[in-house]
Amino acid sequence: MNRELYGKLVFELSRPGRRGYRLPQSHISSDLVDGKGERACEIPNGLLRSQPLSLPECDELTVVRHYNNMSTNNFGVDTGFYPLGSCTMKYNPKINEEVAGHRGFASAHPSTPVYASQGRLRLYRTLERALSEIGGMAEFTLNPFAGAHGELTGLMVIRAYHDSRGDARRRKVIVPDSAHGTNPASAAVAGLEVVEVKSLPDGTVDLEALRPLLDDTVAAMMMTNPNTLGIFEHGIPEIARMVHEAGALMYYDGANLNPMLGVARPGDMGFDVMHINLHKTFSTPHGGGGPGSGPVGVRAGLERFLPSPRVVECPDGTLTLEYSPEALGSISATLGNFAVQARALAYILSLGSEGLMEAGSLATLNANYVKEALKDDYLLPIEGLCKHEFVFDGLADKSTGVTTLHVAKRLLDHGYHAPTIYFPLLFHESLMIEPTETESKETLDEFIAVMRDIACEARETPEVVLSAPHNTPITHPDDTEAALNPRVTFDMC
Ligand SMILES: *Cc1c(COP(=O)(O)O)cnc(C)c1O
Numbered sequence: 001m002n003r004e005l006y007g008k009l010v011f012e013l014s015r016p017g018r019r020g021y022r023l024p025q026s027h028i029s030s031d032l033v034d035g036k037g038e039r040a041c042e043i044p045n046g047l048l049r050s051q052p053l054s055l056p057e058c059d060e061l062t063v064v065r066h067y068n069n070m071s072t073n074n075f076g077v078d079t080g081f082y083p084l085g086s087c088t089m090k091y092n093p094k095i096n097e098e099v100a101g102h103r104g105f106a107s108a109h110p111s112t113p114v115y116a117s118q119g120r121l122r123l124y125r126t127l128e129r130a131l132s133e134i135g136g137m138a139e140f141t142l143n144p145f146a147g148a149h150g151e152l153t154g155l156m157v158i159r160a161y162h163d164s165r166g167d168a169r170r171r172k173v174i175v176p177d178s179a180h181g182t183n184p185a186s187a188a189v190a191g192l193e194v195v196e197v198k199s200l201p202d203g204t205v206d207l208e209a210l211r212p213l214l215d216d217t218v219a220a221m222m223m224t225n226p227n228t229l230g231i232f233e234h235g236i237p238e239i240a241r242m243v244h245e246a247g248a249l250m251y252y253d254g255a256n257l258n259p260m261l262g263v264a265r266p267g268d269m270g271f272d273v274m275h276i277n278l279h280k281t282f283s284t285p286h287g288g289g290g291p292g293s294g295p296v297g298v299r300a301g302l303e304r305f306l307p308s309p310r311v312v313e314c315p316d317g318t319l320t321l322e323y324s325p326e327a328l329g330s331i332s333a334t335l336g337n338f339a340v341q342a343r344a345l346a347y348i349l350s351l352g353s354e355g356l357m358e359a360g361s362l363a364t365l366n367a368n369y370v371k372e373a374l375k376d377d378y379l380l381p382i383e384g385l386c387k388h389e390f391v392f393d394g395l396a397d398k399s400t401g402v403t404t405l406h407v408a409k410r411l412l413d414h415g416y417h418a419p420t421i422y423f424p425l426l427f428h429e430s431l432m433i434e435p436t437e438t439e440s441k442e443t444l445d446e447f448i449a450v451m452r453d454i455a456c457e458a459r460e461t462p463e464v465v466l467s468a469p470h471n472t473p474i475t476h477p478d479d480t481e482a483a484l485n486p487r488v489t490f491d492m493c
Pocket of ligand 1: 020086087120147148149178182183224228253255256277292293
């Protein structure tokens with residue numbers, strides 16, 4: 001990579017007077033007059049710039065190199081191993097892209113009338129039925145744009161349910177301390193009060209801590225299963241019984257459904273409302289903020305609260321949109337992110353039920369394979385079988401001064417994306433690894449070897465790890481400064 005070009009903005013490559021392209025002479029004469037005898041092309045003086053626009057002045061080759069270098073300076077699942085726990089950065093088969101990019105889909109306008117959108121609505125309805133089957137729910141809406149948006153929608157459904165029964169005191173949402181940060185955030189945005197429940201040392205919810213929290217002010221309990229530590233919550237049947245007895249509903253965060261596919265269904269475990277992240281579990285590449293999709297499912301009896309519009313079957317077999325008075329109203333301008341839905345349906349249909357089940361088991365197998373291979377070098381705070389991901393609490397040897405941050409930085413030198421670090425907050429040195437089901441044994445073995453090498457370096461030559469990364473274009477940005485005082489504009493002068 002050309003270091004001169006890398007990391008510079010196109011404005012910094014600019015030299016006064018240098019040109020790559022000249023616009024052809026305009027064929028519209030500024031002397032043209034409109035019907036009223038005014039000069040049509042004349043812009044009022046008050047609207048004119050006093051200074052010429054500061055555009056970069058570069059020759060064509062500089063621009064070509066600039067953009068080509070930037071385009072190859074990306075890291076993604078398509079370029080390397082990306083074991084980012086809690087995010088399921090798995091491979092997205094290219095056939096799904098082809099389906100989503102089908103001309104009939106890609107060129108459809110969001111306001112196309114229903115009679116001309118039957119294929120698109122059929123895709124919506126088919127995916128909705130498939131997710132209901134996978135989740136064990138009565139109905140789904142595909143309208144929410146992200147996992148957090150799904151959580152908000154689901155919690156609004158729960159609020160609407162309690163309000164419809166005249167039970168408006170229920171404003172508390174119980175969230176385990178291991179939960180993803182979006183859970184308490186969504187509850188707060190939905191106007192609900194967050195109450196945290198502690199986990200046991202084995203990472204599962206403490207039933208004895210939960211019991212005293214349950215009363216007639218609780219609207220819902222939000223759970224993730226397997227939880228954010230990758231641990232299966234065996235107490236769920238009992239938790240669901242306690243929560244329902246208190247008159248509250250059970251919410252399932254199914255952002256990462258991989259290990260559950262075809263194995264267990266939230267609806268059968270006693271959950272009333274759930275969301276799924278299509279962009280994690282069902283094959284849409286994500287990262288960098290989008291695009292996403294967070295469909296929300298509900299058990300029978302709660303369908304009428306789902307947001308409008310709903311896609312429903314008419315007696316003659318055609319599909320139409322329904323706006324029900326009891327529904328939440330619209331939570332998105334369209335029926336969600338269509339291309340993400342198309343990829344998800346292509347993924348589900350191409351794998352079939354057996355393939356989906358195999359994906360889930362492989363996700364679990366791969367995580368356990370990596371965990372067992374590394375647990376002598378890295379501290380495993382919770383022993384036993386994990387599901388699709390697991391958490392180390394930093395290096396096993398705490399005497400070296402090498403922290404989780406250093407290990408993550410050193411991994412960059414080897415061409416890997418770093419795992420999730422310092423989350424969940426239950427441990428000081430959390431290092432959260434999710435290999436996903438799509439990686440080969442060879443890739444996992446190489447990763448294991450590198451992780452062992454780093455542990456060895458930490459003992460023998462810690463300065464190599466402490467000063468990593470050594471061969472990335474940017475090495476040690478000031479994270480705190482970037483978070484507190486982000487520079488998102490470029491000063492031209
Ligand atoms: C990613 C994730 C979310 C949030 O999903 P977004 O699409 O990023 O809003 C919620 N819960 C869990 C467990 C997640 O991993």
